[in-house]
Amino acid sequence: MKRIVSIQDLSCIGKCSQSIALPVLSAMGIECATLPTALLSAHTAFDHFVSRELTDGFAPITAHWKSMGVHFDSIYTGYLGSEDQVAPVQRFFDDFGTEDTLIFVDPVMADHGKLYSGFTPTFPEKMKELCRRADIITPNVTEACLLTHTPYSEFQSEADIRALLEKLLQLGPRTAIITGIRPDERHMCVATMSADGNLSLHETYYYPAVFYGTGDLFASTCVGALTLGIPAEKAIATAADYVLETIRVTAADPEARWYGVNFEETLPYLMMLIGRLPKTEEAK
Ligand code: PXL
Numbered sequence: 001m002k003r004i005v006s007i008q009d010l011s012c013i014g015k016c017s018q019s020i021a022l023p024v025l026s027a028m029g030i031e032c033a034t035l036p037t038a039l040l041s042a043h044t045a046f047d048h049f050v051s052r053e054l055t056d057g058f059a060p061i062t063a064h065w066k067s068m069g070v071h072f073d074s075i076y077t078g079y080l081g082s083e084d085q086v087a088p089v090q091r092f093f094d095d096f097g098t099e100d101t102l103i104f105v106d107p108v109m110a111d112h113g114k115l116y117s118g119f120t121p122t123f124p125e126k127m128k129e130l131c132r133r134a135d136i137i138t139p140n141v142t143e144a145c146l147l148t149h150t151p152y153s154e155f156q157s158e159a160d161i162r163a164l165l166e167k168l169l170q171l172g173p174r175t176a177i178i179t180g181i182r183p184d185e186r187h188m189c190v191a192t193m194s195a196d197g198n199l200s201l202h203e204t205y206y207y208p209a210v211f212y213g214t215g216d217l218f219a220s221t222c223v224g225a226l227t228l229g230i231p232a233e234k235a236i237a238t239a240a241d242y243v244l245e246t247i248r249v250t251a252a253d254p255e256a257r258w259y260g261v262n263f264e265e266t267l268p269y270l271m272m273l274i275g276r277l278p279k280t281e282e283a284k
Pocket of ligand 1: 009011016017040042043044045079108116212213214215216
């Protein structure tokens with residue numbers, strides 16, 4: 001069985017980060033080890049949330065894991081408690097990144113043109129250092145703009161996206177994937193570029209609803225699919241389609257809570273997309 005370590009916060013309320021990575025990767029048939037970066041009473045969209053950074057745990061936990069000889073097929077990083085955690089996470093890459101380990105960095109820090117509550121303006125500069133070490137980075141448009149000193153706008157042309165991806169690659173990752181692109185009022189798009197400079201676009205329709213945690217859902221699904229050996233283009237399309245279907249199902253629920261998507265409802269759809277659902281007798 002493949003094993004991924006998920007390095008991001010545990011928010012006690014509000015579906016995001018570890019509470020998405022664990023069930024999604026489990027449903028994909030992947031063991032998900034966790035290194036929580038912070039413990040939050042609720043994610044940062046809630047007023048008055050309290051947060052405890054867990055940096056103190058990093059060194060003893062990783063020392064124990066090293067003594068056990070643990071190997072990770074992928075290292076997946078998301079939300080960090082503060083910029084002080086960039087260096088310890090880089091040390092984690094040094095300790096556990098082997099030739100065949102995929103380093104997947106989701107530079108979680110902002111959305112809709114704004115940094116998340118609690119982050120200092122210097123955070124994006126530090127996040128660049130983590131992106132430099134990654135095989136793959138998955139910023140949303142706001143994060144891509146912050147990482148490349150580009151002014152944010154709600155809609156992006158293909159030329160804007162190409163320029164953003166080229167600048168992101170200059171930071172050092174092998175592949176850059178930008179999520180949440182709005183080419184126009186009716187569409188959403190995920191764009192990818194690797195060292196060959198080719199731009200690949202995966203377009204879906206736009207669902208006019210905003211929920212938290214969709215970036216985490218995309219990243220968890222994408223790193224899971226890549227770790228399973230699914231080719232990049234199909235892995236990205238699978239993650240984008242799964243997120244879209246989950247937004248559709250959530251928006252149709254009159255009791256849906258604005259702070260998270262109902263991915264619990266759509267995990268069977270994800271398992272179907274990656275061919276993991278057992279066939280019924282009639283379908284065999
Ligand atoms: O979904 C990204 C995310 C992760 N972790 C925490 C957050 C957010 C977005 O608001 O607050 C704690």
